[in-house]
Amino acid sequence: MTFDAEGITALRPGALFSLEDRSAVVTGAAGGIGRWLAAGLGAAGAKVLLTDLEPVGLAEVQSTLKGSGIEAETLVADLRADDAPEGIVGEAVSRFGGLDVLVNNAGVNKRMPILEIDRETWDFVTDVNLRAPYFLSQAAARVMAERGRGSIVNVSSVNFDFPLEQNSLYAPSKAALSNLTRVMALEWAPSGIRANAIAPGFYDTPLAVPIWADHDRSRWLMNRVPLKRPGRPEELVAACQLLASDAGSFLTGHTLVVDGGFLAGGRWFTPDE
Numbered sequence: 001m002t003f004d005a006e007g008i009t010a011l012r013p014g015a016l017f018s019l020e021d022r023s024a025v026v027t028g029a030a031g032g033i034g035r036w037l038a039a040g041l042g043a044a045g046a047k048v049l050l051t052d053l054e055p056v057g058l059a060e061v062q063s064t065l066k067g068s069g070i071e072a073e074t075l076v077a078d079l080r081a082d083d084a085p086e087g088i089v090g091e092a093v094s095r096f097g098g099l100d101v102l103v104n105n106a107g108v109n110k111r112m113p114i115l116e117i118d119r120e121t122w123d124f125v126t127d128v129n130l131r132a133p134y135f136l137s138q139a140a141a142r143v144m145a146e147r148g149r150g151s152i153v154n155v156s157s158v159n160f161d162f163p164l165e166q167n168s169l170y171a172p173s174k175a176a177l178s179n180l181t182r183v184m185a186l187e188w189a190p191s192g193i194r195a196n197a198i199a200p201g202f203y204d205t206p207l208a209v210p211i212w213a214d215h216d217r218s219r220w221l222m223n224r225v226p227l228k229r230p231g232r233p234e235e236l237v238a239a240c241q242l243l244a245s246d247a248g249s250f251l252t253g254h255t256l257v258v259d260g261g262f263l264a265g266g267r268w269f270t271p272d273e
Helices: 005-009 034-043 055-067 084-096 119-147 170-191 206-213 215-224 233-244
Strands: 023-027 047-052 072-076 101-104 150-155 193-200 255-258
Touching (some): 023 034, 023 084, 034 055, 034 233, 047 055, 047 084, 055 072, 101 119, 119 170, 193 233, 206 215
Parallel strands (some): 023 047, 150 193
16 A cells, blocks of 8 residues: 555545455354444445354344345354354355355353363353354365455453453353464464454343342442443444454454453452442
């Protein structure tokens, strides 16, 4: 890009963040965060394949996106199935002619003490939070490499750096996902593929309902988060657009924390207001 009128025009947000003529897959797209990330990619011009286990939720999200002029298709998929990665990527290629952006958003949690965790619970959480994005990204990277470009966005968590008690599966799985993101960036850079992660803090989503419903925990969070409120799912959209588009063309191997200041450091306790 040269520093002239044409180069400056290319810096306009509408051009810099554009995903026109690109296609994307979003997992967990019927959920509180997934639907907003899908909407953000679609609003930037991408064609979006929505995947989830919930057919009714998927249909609702698709209807809303299409009503906003976004090209969106759905695929009911169980990410724990061995054939899910190839099936999802193959569906995107079949419907859109290729795959440019993969957002590994689906995630689950079981808040239990370590001494109560059994192998079935271990498999459930790690299968969805780590195994699924690992092999789905592998399948996507093979397709992206053929075009010489692509962006993978993994949805991690502040728990990758700040574990909490009774969070012995979720926190390690998100730490592994952020670390995996770095390895993806290293291995796939020669193929033109960037890999980054977004680490949300504590948001107003269905997954976090038990936390906000607990008076002591929600009170602790309100004193811990400098902005003194839960995040809203739509506040993650810009981060995803940045990492998916050419606006983030020199960003790879990074975990972008969007947490209202939660990880900025500790604050002195303040009474309820």
